[in-house]
Amino acid sequence: MSETPENRGEQHQTRIRTSDGGWQRTLWAMVGIQFVMTASISFLSPIIPLMLPQLGVTTTRGVDLWAGVITGATSFVAAFASPIWGRVADKHGRKLSLIRSSAAIGIFTAAMGLATNVWWFFGARAVMGAFAGFSSAAIALVASQVPERRLGYALGWLSTGQLVGSLIGPVLGGGLADITGSYRVPFFCTGAVTLAALALVWATVHENFTPPKQTGPSKSIISGLRLLTGSASLLALFMVLLMAQFSVRTVQPVVTLFVQHLIGSPPEIATLSGIAFSVTGLADLVSSPFLGKRSDIIGYRRVLLICLLGATLTSAPQIFVSSYWAFVAERFAVGLFIGGILPTANALIGRSVSRENRGTIYGMTSSATFLGNSLGPLTGGSVAASLGIRYVFVVTTVLLAVNLVWVWFTVAELREETLPQ
Numbered sequence: 312m313s314e315t316p317e318n319r320g321e322q323h324q325t326r327i328r329t330s331d332g333g334w335q336r337t338l339w340a341m342v343g344i345q346f347v348m349t350a351s352i353s354f355l356s357p358i359i360p361l362m363l364p365q366l367g368v369t370t371t372r373g374v375d376l377w378a379g380v381i382t383g384a385t386s387f388v389a390a391f392a393s394p395i396w397g398r399v400a401d402k403h404g405r406k407l408s409l410i411r412s413s414a415a416i417g418i419f420t421a422a423m424g425l426a427t428n429v430w431w432f433f434g435a436r437a438v439m440g441a442f443a444g445f446s447s448a449a450i451a452l453v454a455s456q457v458p459e460r461r462l463g464y465a466l467g468w469l470s471t472g473q474l475v476g477s478l479i480g481p482v483l484g485g486g487l488a489d490i491t492g493s494y495r496v497p498f499f500c501t502g503a504v505t506l507a508a509l510a511l512v513w514a515t516v517h518e519n520f521t522p523p524k525q526t527g528p529s530k531s532i533i534s535g536l537r538l539l540t541g542s543a544s545l546l547a548l549f550m551v552l553l554m555a556q557f558s559v560r561t562v563q564p565v566v567t568l569f570v571q572h573l574i575g576s577p578p579e580i581a582t583l584s585g586i587a588f589s590v591t592g593l594a595d596l597v598s599s600p601f602l603g604k605r606s607d608i609i610g611y612r613r614v615l616l617i618c619l620l621g622a623t624l625t626s627a628p629q630i631f632v633s634s635y636w637a638f639v640a641e642r643f644a645v646g647l648f649i650g651g652i653l654p655t656a657n658a659l660i661g662r663s664v665s666r667e668n669r670g671t672i673y674g675m676t677s678s679a680t681f682l683g684n685s686l687g688p689l690t691g692g693s694v695a696a697s698l699g700i701r702y703v704f705v706v707t708t709v710l711l712a713v714n715l716v717w718v719w720f721t722v723a724e725l726r727e728e729t730l731p732q
Contacts, residue, residue, distance in 0.1 A: 336515075338469070341472075344516070347507070351476075353484070358497055363429065382688070385437065386682070389444070390678040394678060396411075400448050415443075419436070419439035420498055422435040424499045450677075453466065454466065468600050475596055552657075552676050555649055562704070572700060573632075612724040615655045621648035626704060
């Protein structure tokens with residue numbers, strides 16, 4: 312029987328119904344796995360500086376320096392490796408990339424727990440970055456399985472799983488270290504939990520992956536880079552992701568110092584600083600699913616512009632704040648808008664390229680996130696040391712405002728008839 316437009320339409324609707332039947336199970340499995348992976352990795356955040364004296368770093372200045380270098384090493388290396396793994400995911404499947412990344416994180420985290428000197432510790436952390444790409448593969452997998460009309464909703468929930476993990480992980484890791492009396496045990500537990508997440512990926516995540524047909528010369532990372540840089544819209548969204556992470560991480564090195572500046576040094580200074588730090592993530596948790604779902608309804612560009620404007624306006628008052636609780640409230644307000652930026656920008660990126668190229672593009676845009684994670688703390692510490700703590704908020708506000716203007720002029724709202732097939 313010959314194929315007619317009516318037949319093609321019926322086949323298209325069948326594919327949609329098939330997709331609708333299984334994408335929800337894949338989404339919720341990936342939300343849970345993203346939570347487990349992020350929690351296990353963030354287990355180690357409060358422990359790394361405490362581990363360094365056992366590795367031969369005995370001076371306060373040395374601990375500060377090595378803690379910054381080691382913390383940033385994974386993200387810095389991952390920024391360059393992520394596009395490569397994104398291209399591999401497009402060719403061989405995103406589930407395979409999830410398994411590969413989970414295995415590497417588990418093995419090299421355990422290796423850090425076995426370290427006998429700081430160079431071993433640093434090397435394991437840096438090499439782990441070379442095998443990174445779990446988050447970008449997770450985004451690409453979900454974005455390639457869910458219906459286009461539910462993309463913002465799905466990526467909002469995926470971001471929520473990541474945020475909850477990042478909030479709970481440090482508390483669990485610090486508590487485990489205190490309970491066991493060992494800074495090495497959390498590294499081994501993280502390795503074991505990560506390998507358990509690998510088993511969950513293998514057993515519960517299903518991907519309807521068809522290898523792309525080779526109709527011409529093999530696409531390279533360079534061709535993917537050209538796709539990114541050749542589109543003003545994609546390039547602007549790359550900067551959105553970089554600045555979203557940058558604006559959050561820039562403040563990290565100075566939160567405790569700024570809280571001290573506001574209230575002095577009471578006995579509960581660590582707890583109060585932790586509240587000021589974590590409240591942004593808590594706000595992200597509240598807003599990400601809601602704003603992701605709303606973007607499916609009122610438009611991704613509109614929600615993205617609202618979030619960038621809100622993040623700019625709520626960052627500015629921190630320059631002048633003089634009360635601790637006002638500072639906490641402002642950090643919460645910033646988090647409400649930052650929480651909507653990531654899923655909305657990722658949804659726009661996903662809808663700007665064809666499904667078979669999403670692994671490559673998400674691998675490259677993941678580099679933006681990693682660069683923000685690395686450059687944010689370095690910039691914040693440098694600005695605070697040279698100009699003063701309040702200028703950190705000045706820099707963050709100005710950069711968010713510039714990003715807002717750039718998106719306004721370069722990113723268009725995507726309509727169904729303009730979407731790539």
